[in-house]
Amino acid sequence: MSNNIQIATWSDLTTDPTPEQTVLHLLDELEGGRDAYDILAVQRAYRQSVESTLPAELSLRGSDFYGPPSQHHGYTALNLHHSALDEAMWGPFEGHDDDAFRGDHHFQQIAAPYRITPATTRLLYATWPTLAGEESVEVTVRAALSVYGRTHVEALADSGRYDFETLGRAVSGGFGSDEDVTEVAAAYRQSITDALPDGYELEENLLYGPYPRREVDHKTLHKALIKKAVNLDEVIAAHLGTPPRELWSADQVAEAIGASSTDSARRTLSRWDVKAADYRPHPNSGRAQALYDAAQVRAAHATRPGRGARTDRQA
Known part of the structure; x- marks a missing residue:
């Protein structure tokens, strides 16, 4: 082939x-x-x-x-x-x-x-490939589990539920069993259905909606109802019993570290070598915004030069 x-x-x-x-x-x-x-x-x-x-x-x-x-x-x-x-x-x-x-x-x-009959109450509105660009919900979930494993190794280890072999797979991007994929996918589908307006439902990899058909822009639907309303990391965390990372926007970082502006906060994070942990659509503009690991920000802030021992002045 x-x-x-x-x-x-x-x-x-x-x-x-x-x-x-x-x-x-x-x-x-x-x-x-x-x-x-x-x-x-x-x-x-x-x-x-x-x-x-x-x-x-x-x-x-x-x-x-x-x-x-x-x-x-x-x-x-x-x-x-x-x-x-x-x-x-x-x-x-x-x-x-x-x-x-x-x-x-x-x-x-x-x-x-x-064929539409007097008993018809719903129609097919979209497929998962149309909405998410991936073959199935399971494919999306498996990829997300892989990323989650790499970025939450410490939390997975602290949970005491995983052996060294599983944690090793998490580090290399192979985290998540077939059972995990099946169970997280089911929970993710239900979360999406719960976030959708009345009359819409995600079944397997098909999105059904009300008859008569309403005009729906698939990209808007994906951003507004799936990406924003449902956080897949939170669904995974709930399934695994591990707390998801707390992620801060630049505005939240600025408030936490006392920076005068978001630009100042970003420059400070750059000096501290704290990089963005994820990128997600801004809730208002829809543009990708950098999000930072709150624990890393707190740790960098606590050990910053000028706090405690003045390491920045040592030879």
């Missing part, structure tokens, strides 16, 4: 640039048109159908098909795999003499479960 090459784009095989655009055109041809269906759910189901039907050596990434290069002189990889791609996109050949009917019948079967 690592030697696979791009063998075709979606637009090489259709008049549409993406699978999602093809779904819109196919829905327009069904009774009621696209407004009669949960569009995002149909688009997701159609893509999954194509991906699952492709032979093991082929894959669909975005709007591009990948596969092994041709080993046959005079034949391109697309020539060799065209039939398999066609069947994945438009359904099995068996039992259908008419290609147009084959494709229509295949798509109707995919779309049917997502």
